[in-house]
Amino acid sequence: MTLDQWRRGAGTALSFTTFGLGGVIIGVVIAPLLFVLVPATELRRRWMRRLIQLAFRAFIGLMRSVGVLRYEMENIDLLQRPGLLILANHPSLIDVIFLVAYTRHADCIVNGALAHNPFTRGPIKAAGYITNKDPETVLAAAKASMARGNSLILFPEGTRTAPGGQVHCRRGGANIALRTGTSITPVLILCEPVTLTKGEPWYHIPEKQIHIKLKVMEDLRVEQDEQKPPRQQAVELTRWLNDYFNKELEQFRHERDTRPVAGNKAHDYRHSGA
Template sequence: MLERLNFYWRLFGTGLSFFLFGCMGILVWGLMFPLIAPFLGRGEIKKRRTRGLMSGIFRLYMDFMRLIGILDYRVLGRREQLAEGGNLVIANHPCLLDIVFLISQIPNATCIVKPALIRNPFMRIPIRAAGYVYAEDPEMLIRHCAEELKGGGSLIIFPEGTRTKPGNAVKFQRGAAAIALHAKANLLPVTIHCTPSTLTKHEKWYQIPQKRFTLSLYVGDHMRLTPVSEKIGRPQLTRLLTRQLEAYFIEQLAQHGKY
């Protein structure tokens, strides 16, 4: 009986959390943010303050879900490195909440957003204020990402491109490697575990697990790329780095799966 009550409570809490997230987008970012934006300064100062505000709100959101018993979360490994600037944060993507969780832990985080979001009347003002990266042209996107990293921001990238289907092998696209090579960035790998699995790509919000789930971030050391011959062209180098990243995450997911 208690297990059933707990299940229905978590189902209600999950629906409430999704509802609040939608309200947050409309009320906080669509209505309130335009009123406070003039007081956040200009240029780089405004960008950092907006990102800090986003990080704080997402941290409160994660704490709310923990408080009502939907989830638990933990940050393991070299967590102090998340606060450093200029990191290209590379992560796997098992759960819908991954980006929320990462931004909640990184005070000066930026990420790549779809250009369509810039046309969203509720999100375009905060997205521009936070300096989130968007571009229609791939080459321009890479340049914008490199500029953010060189300016001290931490860029979050999911090289898989979408949420991983449970049981599928890790398969990275080449965009993260192309950005890393162009920007000569500090690669900070973050391995994410969601136990038990939930909120995957093909799951509805109400398909909750039988018990509270735990999100774990394992922050690794900065990656050292394997030296290669300078005679190798950029496309080949990008493919090689992509394979290195895949191999790293396959090893880490197996090693830290117990967390």
């Protein structure tokens, strides 16, 4: 490795060690205190989510200050609106950190395995994040969470995007949008060079500094078609979302004009079978 890679490797080790210790402190010390001091469940969850948000912002700041990464964010203020259904592609391990750090009252659908991880189980339980064990339970919990003004973050692929591959959404995001009647707020994420993908250890340091680009897109309004069964609608919407994400990501990779897009007009998804 080059001297710069060794330097960024040390910064990466420091960043992830700090992240792990922070998770343990929140889970072992702060979460139990909140359970005792704040008996109201929803208020306790709001406080914990705010703490996690601030911790994630500090983590991003640490990674930037030690030279691990740099980042650009476009239209990020749109994530401050209440009750959003945020769908994003998932190129790297740290995508969720950026989304939670800059989304107001962020709720998440997380992998059930994280609820048993010693570094994440405490914060997940205290924050009341939704685990993906039972699809029907997830739908009900997602609807209730957004009704309380939380914004739900979901990676519709269910896993990290394969390097250089296409986005392949599962039906979970489409089902939630259709069942709740909520517009979709898409977020495009690029990670260059590709790193922290599924199965890649943190100590594989890329040749260049990580550059994260995040862009919040215009809302996609979703309406149910009573003439079609729910499963067919979910299949069609999922297929449409695949095309949408792949097309917009390709354009995002090549665009040169990075000026913020004015406004946030709603687009319609129509059940045309496309």
